Amino acid sequence: MKRNALQQCFCRTAIFLLLGCMTGCSSQNSASEGTLSSEDTLVTEVAPVSESVSGIPAINENFEGDSHLAIPRGDTVLEIIPDGVNNSNALKISNRTDSWNGVNFEADAFRGNSIKVNAAIKSAGPATRISIQYDVDGNTTYNWIVSVATGSDSFITANGAYDVPGNAENIIIYIEGDTLDDIFLDNFTAEIDGTYIAPDAIAAPASVDISAYPSLKNLYEDYFHMGVAINPAIVSNENFSSLVCSQFDSITLENNLKPESIIDKEATLADLDANRSQLVLDFTTAKAELDWAASQGMTIRGHTLIWHSQTPNWIFYKDYDINGELADRTLMLTRMENYIKDVFAWADTNYPGLFSAWDIVNEAIADNGGLRDSLWRQTIGDDYIEQAFAFARKYAPADIELFYNDYNSYQGLKQGYIIEVLEPIAAAGNLDGVGMQGHISTSVKPELFIKALEKYANQLNVVIHVTELDIVMPNTPAAEYDQGAYHQNLFSTFIEAKKAGIPLESVSFWGLTDTLSWKSNDKPLLFRGDLSAKPAFYGVTYAITGESLEAPSLPEADLSPIEEDFEGSSHLAVPRGDASLKVVTDESQNGEHSLLIYNRKENWNGGMIDITNFKGHTITFSAYVKTASPTAKISANIDGVWPNLVVNDTSSGDWVLFEGTYLVPDDVIAIELYFETEDTTDIYVDNITIKLADES
Ligand code: XIL
Numbered sequence: 001m002k003r004n005a006l007q008q009c010f011c012r013t014a015i016f017l018l019l020g021c022m023t024g025c026s027s028q029n030s031a032s033e034g035t036l037s038s039e040d041t042l043v044t045e046v047a048p049v050s051e052s053v054s055g056i057p058a059i060n061e062n063f064e065g066d067s068h069l070a071i072p073r074g075d076t077v078l079e080i081i082p083d084g085v086n087n088s089n090a091l092k093i094s095n096r097t098d099s100w101n102g103v104n105f106e107a108d109a110f111r112g113n114s115i116k117v118n119a120a121i122k123s124a125g126p127a128t129r130i131s132i133q134y135d136v137d138g139n140t141t142y143n144w145i146v147s148v149a150t151g152s153d154s155f156i157t158a159n160g161a162y163d164v165p166g167n168a169e170n171i172i173i174y175i176e177g178d179t180l181d182d183i184f185l186d187n188f189t190a191e192i193d194g195t196y197i198a199p200d201a202i203a204a205p206a207s208v209d210i211s212a213y214p215s216l217k218n219l220y221e222d223y224f225h226m227g228v229a230i231n232p233a234i235v236s237n238e239n240f241s242s243l244v245c246s247q248f249d250s251i252t253l254e255n256n257l258k259p260e261s262i263i264d265k266e267a268t269l270a271d272l273d274a275n276r277s278q279l280v281l282d283f284t285t286a287k288a289e290l291d292w293a294a295s296q297g298m299t300i301r302g303h304t305l306i307w308h309s310q311t312p313n314w315i316f317y318k319d320y321d322i323n324g325e326l327a328d329r330t331l332m333l334t335r336m337e338n339y340i341k342d343v344f345a346w347a348d349t350n351y352p353g354l355f356s357a358w359d360i361v362n363e364a365i366a367d368n369g370g371l372r373d374s375l376w377r378q379t380i381g382d383d384y385i386e387q388a389f390a391f392a393r394k395y396a397p398a399d400i401e402l403f404y405n406d407y408n409s410y411q412g413l414k415q416g417y418i419i420e421v422l423e424p425i426a427a428a429g430n431l432d433g434v435g436m437q438g439h440i441s442t443s444v445k446p447e448l449f450i451k452a453l454e455k456y457a458n459q460l461n462v463v464i465h466v467t468e469l470d471i472v473m474p475n476t477p478a479a480e481y482d483q484g485a486y487h488q489n490l491f492s493t494f495i496e497a498k499k500a501g502i503p504l505e506s507v508s509f510w511g512l513t514d515t516l517s518w519k520s521n522d523k524p525l526l527f528r529g530d531l532s533a534k535p536a537f538y539g540v541t542y543a544i545t546g547e548s549l550e551a552p553s554l555p556e557a558d559l560s561p562i563e564e565d566f567e568g569s570s571h572l573a574v575p576r577g578d579a580s581l582k583v584v585t586d587e588s589q590n591g592e593h594s595l596l597i598y599n600r601k602e603n604w605n606g607g608m609i610d611i612t613n614f615k616g617h618t619i620t621f622s623a624y625v626k627t628a629s630p631t632a633k634i635s636a637n638i639d640g641v642w643p644n645l646v647v648n649d650t651s652s653g654d655w656v657l658f659e660g661t662y663l664v665p666d667d668v669i670a671i672e673l674y675f676e677t678e679d680t681t682d683i684y685v686d687n688i689t690i691k692l693a694d695e696s
Helices: 003-023 027-031 238-247 265-270 284-295 329-350 375-380 384-395 412-427 446-460 479-499 535-545
Strands: 058-061 071-073 077-081 090-094 102-106 114-123 127-136 139-149 156-163 169-177 183-192 225-230 250-253 299-306 355-362 401-406 433-441 463-472 504-509 562-564 574-576 580-584 594-598 606-610 618-627 631-637 644-649 656-663 672-677 683-692
Touching: 071 169, 090 102, 102 183, 114 127, 114 139, 114 169, 127 156, 139 156, 169 183, 225 238, 250 284, 250 504, 299 329, 299 384, 299 401, 299 463, 329 355, 329 375, 329 384, 355 384, 375 384, 384 401, 384 412, 401 412, 401 463, 412 446, 433 446, 446 463, 446 479, 463 479, 479 504, 479 535, 574 580, 574 672, 594 606, 606 683, 618 631, 618 672, 631 656, 644 656, 672 683
Parallel strands: 225 250, 225 504, 250 299, 299 355, 355 401, 401 433, 433 463, 463 504
Antiparallel strands: 058 183, 071 102, 077 090, 090 183, 102 169, 114 156, 114 183, 127 139, 127 169, 562 683, 574 606, 580 594, 594 683, 606 672, 618 656, 618 683, 631 644, 631 672
């Protein structure tokens, strides 16, 4: 079964189930989706989002009482059990057969509003999420609201916020997790954040006139292809599709050529013996987009064949049964070979010449280096990447370029591992290009990105595509302008690189509008939901024309000292990486409270304080730190360069005073100071002071 199709159909069925229960549908209907267990623990009573007395929508579900808002997502079994927070009831979510299986909460009433969500979550799986799904113009998007590091046997609090678009439909908030472990949920709340905007006050977004926009593909024709990721909503809407045609000459299907979209479970299982080593494929969901691309003379980057994500787990099992044994190397190699062969054969038969490149392997290197421990690796072994490229070379038409594609591939450490893995593949003649995903923030220095790009090209002798470009809108007073200026800077750097002979062939954005983006909260794209062009779009065009974006006039930066002793009710520190932060009373250098930084998974995980206001000024800073680690550091967060500003011996186990001065660079958009250690030990911090040096 295909994920998108399934989720879509599930979403509709869940709502049907909900209405069905109210209109007395037969239990057969509900049994076909999500199995429910014994009578007294059944979660069958579902109701729409509850309203608080004031008429403002809210979900408040603690799994006490008789009726519950939870709806099974996928094949899950939902049960109320007595092991909740403080011995109350909790929801147990079991029988998860795919990572997106979990529990749904119907959330249409939040349309057009900012919401905050909160839940207590427990799971043996390492990462559990509160996510949101909705349709915009018939296209379903799935976004994370918050991901928490679970994996222990205690409940972890998840807090997140989300802006639900005003044109979203079929809105579902759901809980999911990376692995198939059971998930336990308690005290789930979703409420309006700020002022409630009632449905009749939410205007449907109109599309603006796009005819006068300069064309990126024309402006950049001497340099590289301009690409964009599309989805079915784009091709079925004339405003969207004409914008794509006028701006871009290369497209990527955002989801519909991924393994979960094209592997047909039902057809594969229909004849297990015949299909044991060959998955049955069905490209129906990709057809509308491919037909449209072909009719518009576009070229396509195929995305993606071998990946750990959006790939059904059952394909890795001997009998396609996740309760059975994993398939062995020989069987998995045959399945892989057939899969790659069949995808290329289908594409070549149905759309000859349409594809110019394919991401053969996606995201195979772990964030901390080494190979990601995917099911491909577990079943085939460490050479699975090499094998995939060899099969791809064997079956791909000669004019299709074979790519390895990854995120954070500009970061030195990860780049080292990627090159190490790709070198033998390039030497064997099976690699044509590296796709550097561009899910970045404005703190990534363009020069650093280009340096990495050049290194791939030189060391592997391949071409480069910048893929999946979406640059998080910074959290600064002139956010849109800063994002635009960053785009201008980045694209100027791309142009210079190209002029210097670096083989950058193509740059693709990961979506058309902020509203359609998989990270819509981050507003990372060139156009708003109504197709109006953002400064980001003009930044890209001005990199060619040499014009300048108009800087908004802003109030002077606040240069008043930062004093944080963790005694008040609101605090300035934010987590870095997976770390969690909490104000505690068991330790304090002064007063009653201090900040505890815990749940650190990497040495760079910690707690950060924003110092962007001090850009261009010298500051002095001081803080007390206590940790069981032998040393601790205060560092500055400029992505790609993380200077350690002060490193102190903390082996005494007592509070240690950290002090320093720092000239905060002017050429960054946002910058933070952060606390870290050489390991993942907890850190206590108290009495942070940051002020202009000349004030001291
Ligand atoms: C994302 C899509 O944008 C989402 O719609 C989907 O729910 C998850 O995948 N790296 C990749 C892309 O290679 O395929 C991912 O796309 C984003 C991260």
